[in-house]
Amino acid sequence: MLSIAAPTPAVVRVPHTARHVDRAVPQTAGAHIAEALKLLQDTLPIQRRLVHAGDTIYQAGERFGCLHVVHSGIFKIITYSADGREQVAGFHFKGDWMGFDGIANGRYGCDAVAMDTAEVWSFRYDTLLQACVEHPELLALVHAAMSREITRDRDSLLSLCTLSADARVADFLRYWAESLAARGLRTDQITLRLTRAEIGNYLGMKLETVSRAMSRLAREKVIRFAERGRRELQIPDIDALREFVQRSLGAPAASRTLQ
Amino acid sequence: MLSIAAPTPAVVRVPHTARHVDRAVPQTAGAHIAEALKLLQDTLPIQRRLVHAGDTIYQAGERFGCLHVVHSGIFKIITYSADGREQVAGFHFKGDWMGFDGIANGRYGCDAVAMDTAEVWSFRYDTLLQACVEHPELLALVHAAMSREITRDRDSLLSLCTLSADARVADFLRYWAESLAARGLRTDQITLRLTRAEIGNYLGMKLETVSRAMSRLAREKVIRFAERGRRELQIPDIDALREFVQRSLGAPAASRTLQ
DNA sequence: CGATGTGTTGACCGGGTTCAAACAATGTGG
DNA sequence: CCACATTGTTTGAACCCGGTCAACACATCG
Numbered sequence: 001m002l003s004i005a006a007p008t009p010a011v012v013r014v015p016h017t018a019r020h021v022d023r024a025v026p027q028t029a030g031a032h033i034a035e036a037l038k039l040l041q042d043t044l045p046i047q048r049r050l051v052h053a054g055d056t057i058y059q060a061g062e063r064f065g066c067l068h069v070v071h072s073g074i075f076k077i078i079t080y081s082a083d084g085r086e087q088v089a090g091f092h093f094k095g096d097w098m099g100f101d102g103i104a105n106g107r108y109g110c111d112a113v114a115m116d117t118a119e120v121w122s123f124r125y126d127t128l129l130q131a132c133v134e135h136p137e138l139l140a141l142v143h144a145a146m147s148r149e150i151t152r153d154r155d156s157l158l159s160l161c162t163l164s165a166d167a168r169v170a171d172f173l174r175y176w177a178e179s180l181a182a183r184g185l186r187t188d189q190i191t192l193r194l195t196r197a198e199i200g201n202y203l204g205m206k207l208e209t210v211s212r213a214m215s216r217l218a219r220e221k222v223i224r225f226a227e228r229g230r231r232e233l234q235i236p237d238i239d240a241l242r243e244f245v246q247r248s249l250g251a252p253a254a255s256r257t258l259q
Numbered sequence: 260m261l262s263i264a265a266p267t268p269a270v271v272r273v274p275h276t277a278r279h280v281d282r283a284v285p286q287t288a289g290a291h292i293a294e295a296l297k298l299l300q301d302t303l304p305i306q307r308r309l310v311h312a313g314d315t316i317y318q319a320g321e322r323f324g325c326l327h328v329v330h331s332g333i334f335k336i337i338t339y340s341a342d343g344r345e346q347v348a349g350f351h352f353k354g355d356w357m358g359f360d361g362i363a364n365g366r367y368g369c370d371a372v373a374m375d376t377a378e379v380w381s382f383r384y385d386t387l388l389q390a391c392v393e394h395p396e397l398l399a400l401v402h403a404a405m406s407r408e409i410t411r412d413r414d415s416l417l418s419l420c421t422l423s424a425d426a427r428v429a430d431f432l433r434y435w436a437e438s439l440a441a442r443g444l445r446t447d448q449i450t451l452r453l454t455r456a457e458i459g460n461y462l463g464m465k466l467e468t469v470s471r472a473m474s475r476l477a478r479e480k481v482i483r484f485a486e487r488g489r490r491e492l493q494i495p496d497i498d499a500l501r502e503f504v505q506r507s508l509g510a511p512a513a514s515r516t517l518q
Numbered sequence: 519c520g521a522t523g524t525g526t527t528g529a530c531c532g533g534g535t536t537c538a539a540a541c542a543a544t545g546t547g548g
Numbered sequence: 549c550c551a552c553a554t555t556g557t558t559t560g561a562a563c564c565c566g567g568t569c570a571a572c573a574c575a576t577c578g
Binding site for chain 3: 464465468488490
């Protein structure tokens with residue numbers, strides 16, 4: 001993995017359970033992303049950058065000028081309140097854009113931090129805009145990326161506001177696995193490069209609660225811990241996660257719906 | 260103004276400690292917005308629409324084709340999970356755009372509902388893109404709006420994950436008042452066109468908790484209920500709300516920070 | 519080896535939910 | 549005009565999920 005030169009593994013990884021074929025990832029998982037990256041490569045002067053776990057692509061308050069696209073690896077986004085509270089606000093996988101928040105007021109509003117060795121493609125925003133004049137597909141790409149980010153943020157909110165702690169963790173793992181699957185990466189054996197504290201921060205709960213939730217998920221065989229360490233885990237069936245969320249919606253502190 | 264290189268001054272994000280004089284809204288509150296609306300008017304064929312409280316501008320699942328800009332009134336955005344949970348995901352005031360979430364996959368992902376009599380300007384997305392070729396300022400406008408929406412969503416997340424129920428309500432009222440102030444509307448006497456249940460849904464708590472929180476805020480004289488009804492209230496000093504949030508950060512179930 | 523960072527688990531506590539009752543505002547029809 | 553229903557708000561009391569505090573189990577690394 002992490003072979004930076006060789007882009008898509010060209011893998012045609014068919015989803016695990018044949019059941020959910022329709023909702024599943026297309027056979028050509030990651031094809032769109034590969035295309036998008038190619039388009040960028042062909043129309044823009046790109047600055048490629050290799051980074052390691054913990055490296056920062058940009059920081060909150062820094063002058064905005066560039067947008068960034070993940071070529072490999074995973075990044076986390078961290079925002080801060082005026083009084084210094086910090087918040088893991090999201091994750092960006094291959095093909096995702098970073099830095100949109102800087103457009104409005106000329107400064108980035110958050111940190112973007114690599115979670116493992118990764119490659120990021122950067123280019124000036126104004127250069128991008130110029131290129132968009134000649135390549136409308138490029139503009140479509142940008143808008144789709146922003147649109148998806150908005151939608152994703154709302155899904156986050158929904159999960160946060162309507163799910164119990166256990167369900168939230170399950171839903172997070174589902175999201176994570178699906179993000180990987182959509183890019184043609186394996187999901188049956190994943191390594192979270194996050195501490196429990198970070199997961200908890202993102203999900204609005206304490207690390208102990210995350211730990212307990214994951215233990216419970218493992219007990220119910222919705223996930224399984226790999227041999228070595230509790231950081232890497234297996235997700236035999238993504239639908240099992242979905243069902244767990246659904247199940248925990250019925251019984252408990254349930255419906256925070258209107259009426 | 261609105262040039263790509265020199266973005267908006269942005270009212271927000273000034274050091275916390277500063278007394279609210281300098282963070283206050285410019286005398287020309289709403290000037291940017293007025294300019295933006297004018298630009299739209301001058302460069303696009305716009306369909307103006309008058310709507311009443313409860314009217315829907317677009318619905319989740321509906322085919323995407325138009326973007327919308329609030330000209331007057333306030334709109335709420337409601338998203339749904341696959342299993343039908345509904346979630347108030349945000350509010351849009353004068354000058355705010357709506358419908359970005361539809362760009363990525365060709366269908367709106369949420370409902371946009373008027374909260375009172377309002378006017379909304381709508382236009383086709385493809386028409387907008389064409390106009391952007393000749394009027395780059397227009398494109399800058401669009402991007403700034405999307406950028407702000409992303410930033411705002413993250414602020415929401417931050418508030419949700421790190422604040423107690425009381426502080427969350429206070430922070431919500433601060434946000435609401437500032438949104439009005441930034442558009443030159445009065446903030447000392449505002450009418451929430453939301454039920455407690457809706458506020459609670461947005462903030463991830465039950466209506467009873469919202470009610471109790473507001474009672475407490477009134478008891479501490481951070482807000483005051485107007486004579487008639489508990490729906491309209493006065494906010495004598497926005498900074499008092501900020502201070503309340505700060506205060507409740509110290510004592511209680513406080514820091515959900517990392518480490 | 520100890521040191522440090524991370525994860526797990528238990529016991530206790532408290533903030534927020536749940537359930538319930540009463541009240542306020544508004545509207546409807548006789 | 550009042551009786552009455554409806555919808556929204558407030559407040560109390562009991563309960564419980566998730567936070568807090570603490571002890572321990574493992575890693576990895578010097």
